[in-house]
Amino acid sequence: MSSKEIIDRILLKELVDEISILGDKKDYVNQVELFTENAISETIANGITILKLQGRKSMEKTFKEFLKDFETVYHFNGQQVVTINDNTATGKCYCLITLIGNENGKKIKTTIGAIYEDDYILVNNQWLVAKRVGTFDWQEKVNLNVE
Template sequence: MNNQEIEDRVFLRELVDSISILADKKDVHAQVQLFSENAISETYINGKPFLKLKGRIEMEKAFTEFLKNVDIVYHFNGQQQVAIRGNNANGTCYCLITLIGTEDGKKIRISIGAVYQDTYIRQNNRWLITERIGNFEWQEKHEVNS
């Protein structure tokens, strides 16, 4: 592994982590800037299509709408593998997502096990996501005691 590949791997990890951190802060506008202008975001739940978005504007609107009923968002990124080919790369990242919000007057915690399949591009010396396929493989929902 040469120095450029090591540097690219660090940048790609930081990109994935930054997207999660901005989601946790609910800074959706900054989050979608880490995607290319016409990026695709697809979400599958238990293998079934749930949501398909194209472009930053569509993503920002949908992500903001989704988060309006969520008080706390917490992502914990785990293992990541990437394959880099010049200015393009593909990667897989495992993530544990926790959402806490109110449902029917009760505080509810939802835990989600997700695997993200990402396609990256280097534009203007900066890595961005051009496609993200999120597979939400399992989900648990529990009432939270205050």
Template sequence: MNYKELEDRIALRKLIDDVSILADKKDFHNQVQLFTEDGISETFAEGTTILKLKGRNEMSKAFSEFLKKIDTVYHLNGQQIVTIDGDGASGTSYCMITLIGTENGKKIRTNIGAVYQDTYVRENNCWLISKRIGNFDWQEKIELG
């Protein structure tokens, strides 16, 4: 592994972490800037499509709507595997997502195990996500005292 590949791997990891941090802050405007202008985001839960979005504007609106009733959003990123090919790359990232909000008058914590399949492109010397397929592999809801 050469210096350039190490630099790219660090930049791709930072990209994934920045996407999560901005989601946690509900800063959707800046979060979607980490996708290409015509980027695609698809999310599946138990094999069912729950979001299918194209473009930054559509993503920003949908992410905001999806999380509007959630008080706390917390992503914990884990393993990441990337394959880099010049100005393109692909990767798999594992993430634990915690959402805390109110449902039927009760405070609920939802934990989600997610795996993201990403396609990345380098534009203007910056890595961006051009396509993200998220699979919410499992979910648990717990009432908080």
């Protein structure tokens, strides 16, 4: 493996992690800057596409609206595999997402097992996500008000 490929792999891992960190901070303005201007973000649950967005502005608005009622948003990224082809790459990352918020007057923790499949492109020496498909494989809800 060349030193350039090693560096690109590190940069792609950092990109995926930074997207998650900014999402956890609810810093959607900076988060969407890590996507190309007309990037596509698609979410699949139970084999059905439940959300398909295009462009930074649409993504920012929708991410903000979707997560507004959660007091805690926490992504834990796990294994990642990437294939690099010069100035483009593809990758798959497993992620455990925790969302804590109120639902019907109860404090609920939702845990989601997700797989993100990304298409990356190198723009002005910076890797960006051109397309992201997030598949939510499973979900568990727990009432945190149990006495």
